[in-house]
Amino acid sequence: MTLELFRNNSYLKEHIAIISDVVPEGLVFKETIFYPEGGGQPGDVGSIKLKNKTINIVGTKYINNKLVHLTETIDDIKKNEEGSLILDWSKRYSYMQVHTCLHLLCSIIPYPVTGGSIGDGRGRLDFDLETKPDKEDVLNKLNNLIHKDYLVHISSITDQELDDNPDLVRTMSVKPPRGSGQIRMVRIGDDIDFQPCGGTHVNKTSEINLVKSVKIENKGKMNKRIIITF
Ligand SMILES: [Zn+2]
Structure with missing residues (x-):
């Protein structure tokens, strides 16, 4: 289960997180500041800055009980890799x-x-x-x-x-x-x-x-x- 940091602090804009799973639709993190679509509120968008590249996160939602950060690509991304999650703050x-x-x-x-x-x-x-x-x-x-x-x-x-x-x-x-x-x-x-x-x-x-x-x-x-x- 992903630790949902936004529940206790909705003002977190950037957070260093570890990838706990790579699924066809995107990435799962051990903890996140991204709100998943629900209760009439859209899922958050933003980006993840990895060692060699930055990837856009185009949405966030639960898929098969996993909190998935939807990305356009998952090529060459490995489990346990660390990156900086950056929220599109003006939208959130x-x-x-x-x-x-x-x-x-x-x-x-x-x-x-x-x-x-x-x-x-x-x-x-x-x-x-x-x-x-x-x-x-x-x-x-x-x-x-x-x-x-x-x-x-x-x-x-x-x-x-x-x-x-x-x-x-x-x-x-x-x-x-x-x-x-x-x-x-x-x-x-x-x-x-x-x-x-x-x-x-x-x-x-x-x-x-x-x-x-x-x-x-x-x-x-x-x-x-x-x-x-x-
Ligand atoms: Zn409310």
Whole structure:
């Protein structure tokens, strides 16, 4: 198993890592700073600087339970070789900002989330909701929360604690990761938002750029899509 360093520190931009496996799609490392595609967030891109060459990493995702850094070539790359993993930080930081802002959106629209997606400078959530919220109102509330500079805390609860408090799960389409006995929790401020999440976030809401526009689309009687752009 790859040690996922981004879970405890999402601000690591460069890290020296050892290749633990070479698979047809790319490379597996003993530890990594690259986030694998999941929960609506794209897998990280960047590069790996080896002794004699630098190879682009065009994506990161789990394949057959291995955290694979997708590369265009695996020629002449050997297991146990050491290299410097370098993240495309501007892209990842944008995902962290958008992702954290989607938590704020969750707090403003207190309805179940049925889907979502995180992009570079934009994101969306789908809500199980009949009436369209007012988009100017959503925009003002989001920017107010961003401006207030709430801290983002990472903690954990047990599987049992989550079973006892099913309301903590806001996203119906993404199941909290179970198996380790502990569920990673994300809290914003004291009571702005508190839910299971394995993604990457900024440390405080003032790091999020102000939201430029909010668009709300009807995706069925009980489904409203809210798209935010920065
Ligand atoms: Zn999150």
